[in-house]
Amino acid sequence: MTITRFAPSPTGHLHVGHALAAWVAREEADRHGGVMLLRHEDLDRERCREEYYDRIEEDLRWLGIHWQGRPWRQSDRHDTYIVAMQRLIELDVLYPCFCTRREIAQELSAMGQAPQQDDGMNPAVYPGTCRNLSEKSRRERIQAGDAHAWRLDSSQAAELAGALTFFDHRAGTITVDPHLLGDVIMARKDIGASYHLAVVVDDAAQQVSLVTRGDDLLGSTHVHRLLQNLLGLPEPEYLHHVLVCDENGKRLAKRHDALALRQMRNTGLNAADVLGMIRRLHEKSGSA
Numbered sequence: 001m002t003i004t005r006f007a008p009s010p011t012g013h014l015h016v017g018h019a020l021a022a023w024v025a026r027e028e029a030d031r032h033g034g035v036m037l038l039r040h041e042d043l044d045r046e047r048c049r050e051e052y053y054d055r056i057e058e059d060l061r062w063l064g065i066h067w068q069g070r071p072w073r074q075s076d077r078h079d080t081y082i083v084a085m086q087r088l089i090e091l092d093v094l095y096p097c098f099c100t101r102r103e104i105a106q107e108l109s110a111m112g113q114a115p116q117q118d119d120g121m122n123p124a125v126y127p128g129t130c131r132n133l134s135e136k137s138r139r140e141r142i143q144a145g146d147a148h149a150w151r152l153d154s155s156q157a158a159e160l161a162g163a164l165t166f167f168d169h170r171a172g173t174i175t176v177d178p179h180l181l182g183d184v185i186m187a188r189k190d191i192g193a194s195y196h197l198a199v200v201v202d203d204a205a206q207q208v209s210l211v212t213r214g215d216d217l218l219g220s221t222h223v224h225r226l227l228q229n230l231l232g233l234p235e236p237e238y239l240h241h242v243l244v245c246d247e248n249g250k251r252l253a254k255r256h257d258a259l260a261l262r263q264m265r266n267t268g269l270n271a272a273d274v275l276g277m278i279r280r281l282h283e284k285s286g287s288a
């Protein structure tokens with residue numbers, strides 16, 4: 001049976017871009033006679049606000065997009081992420097990273113690279129500073145209580161996993177490039193897990209068979225396939241759909257208040273208008 005999911009972060013109101021993502025997940029589930037799940041990706045407690053969980057669910061109900069079962073919250077699942085982290089540490093594919101953001105930015109600028117693109121979504125690849133620390137200095141710094149994240153050593157991971165692919169319903173079979181995003185973070189200093197780790201663990205735990213999401217996350221799928229392989233988890237299929245963009249061709253952000261579903265509803269639009277708009281966008285983009 002096909003299982004899809006919509007996985008918003010409760011850090012703001014849903015806007016029309018989220019509505020498209022939710023609708024695609026619902027459509028794909030319906031098309032295959034399957035179910036759609038809802039998962040609140042709320043690892044970053046500082047950015048999430050309690051009121052947004054309910055508002056997300058309210059907005060989805062208003063759109064007529066229903067989900068199966070009780071929504072999951074990633075903040076309830078830390079114990080499971082710790083088990084996955086331990087497994088990766090045992091496999092020797094992680095290393096502790098003590099760098100601050102500032103140090104990374106300095107290192108990158110010394111290498112002549114900008115730390116990230118202007119939408120903040122695509123951080124430059126980590127320069128690998130802590131990959132080269134000796135075992136001894138790692139141990140000493142951890143014992144001294146130095147705050148550290150854990151990064152995936154993409155070379156070690158690639159070697160262990162071997163050649164991999166994933167199947168995307170729009171793009172077909174894609175060969176995994178384990179170095180595409182570099183040595184990504186598996187556990188943040190402050191949180192103990194990362195988006196990549198939590199998504200992979202949860203998609204497997206919820207038996208998601210078709211991951212639908214915006215094509216801004218296509219790069220992340222390369223990391224996710226690697227992790228699925230290392231953790232011995234099943235491989236879902238993917239559908240990366242186009243994003244809704246603003247008038248300047250930029251992807252919608254939470255600051256686009258005018259396109260918040262709540263705002264649209266207040267200005268008199270009804271759910272059918274919004275869904276019609278989404279469907280047209282989707283068809284125009286050839287996502288179907």
Ligand code: GLU
Binds near residue numbers: 007009212213
């Ligand atoms: N939580 C992510 C977001 O809000 C979506 C992650 C995913 O679908 O894998 O964009």
